[in-house]
Amino acid sequence: MNAPLGVILAGGQATRMGGGDKGLLPLGDGTILDQVIARLSPQVSALAINANGDPTRFTALGIPVLPDSIDGFAGPLAGVLAGLDWAAGEGAEHIVTAAADTPFFPPDLVPGLLSAAERQGKPIALARTENGRHPTFGLWPVALRDDLRDALTDGLRKVVLWTDKHGTAMADFPTGVFDPFFNVNTPEDLAQAQSYLAGAA
Numbered sequence: 001m002n003a004p005l006g007v008i009l010a011g012g013q014a015t016r017m018g019g020g021d022k023g024l025l026p027l028g029d030g031t032i033l034d035q036v037i038a039r040l041s042p043q044v045s046a047l048a049i050n051a052n053g054d055p056t057r058f059t060a061l062g063i064p065v066l067p068d069s070i071d072g073f074a075g076p077l078a079g080v081l082a083g084l085d086w087a088a089g090e091g092a093e094h095i096v097t098a099a100a101d102t103p104f105f106p107p108d109l110v111p112g113l114l115s116a117a118e119r120q121g122k123p124i125a126l127a128r129t130e131n132g133r134h135p136t137f138g139l140w141p142v143a144l145r146d147d148l149r150d151a152l153t154d155g156l157r158k159v160v161l162w163t164d165k166h167g168t169a170m171a172d173f174p175t176g177v178f179d180p181f182f183n184v185n186t187p188e189d190l191a192q193a194q195s196y197l198a199g200a201a
Contacts (some may be wrong), residue, residue: 004110005092006044007083008036009076009136010051010100011068021057022184023100028197032184035103035197037061043110044096048086050079051100069149075157076136077148084145092142099136102183103193106173113139116171125169127181133170134181135159 010023010033023033033049041047048064055065066086068078076097083095096110106112109127117125117139124144127137136159144166151162160168173180177199184190 002093003043003045004094004096004114004139005083005087005090006040006047006110007066007079007086007095007097008033008040008047008049008100009079009097010049011073011076011079021051021100024057025184025190027103027184027190027193032103032193033061033100036098036100036105037063039103039105039107040096040098040109043107045092046090048083049100050082070152074152075159077152077157077159077162080138080140080159081145081148081152084140084142084148088142088145094142095140097136097138097140099183101185102137102181104178104180104182104196105137106180109137109171109173110139112171112173113137113169116169120169122167122169124163124166125171126163128170128172129175129179129181131175131179131181133160135163137181138163139169139171 024031048066050066052067058065066082068082070078087095113125123141125139127134156162184193
């Protein structure tokens with residue numbers, strides 16, 4: 001299988017952070033999003049970000065910005081669909097998604113997802129730790145994009161309802177000092193992320 005394309009999901013409304021882009025909050029010497037890009041870009045053949053609103057706020061990143069094609073706030077699956085449509089235009093067969101507010105996900109995320117899908121013979125793979133599934137971190141085949149579009153148009157919003165329908169492999173990742181899929185939802189989480197980053201430095 002060729003290396004998939006990477007899509008960072010940044011379409012959330014960040015209500016617990018007072019709105020705005022969580023990924024653009026400062027972390028370490030840059031932003032949360034800088035950390036996400038640094039982790040994902042070496043694992044994929046090209047990178048884009050799914051975000052709605054004014055795309056110029058991401059101009060400095062130098063990567064494509066993909067808005068949702070489904071009206072209204074349709075959740076992470078709408079971002080997956082935007083990524084799959086982009087990948088289809090690029091001639092790719094798969095994308096891997098990562099959340100824009102999760103700066104410490106595994107550096108072997110993509111190999112782990114690819115291996116799980118192959119071993120378990122499933123079209124989709126999701127990351128999992130002892131704390132459960134992490135459905136915004138997944139391997140998604142372009143071949144299912146029209147099925148996903150139909151499901152979203154019919155009102156489906158919950159990721160696992162759609163993935164379970166198609167068969168989903170689980171890629172298990174260890175939990176070390178903290179869950180690598182820890183995400184920043186609140187100001188307290190951001191402070192925790194700063195301490196995690198300081199501990200890793």
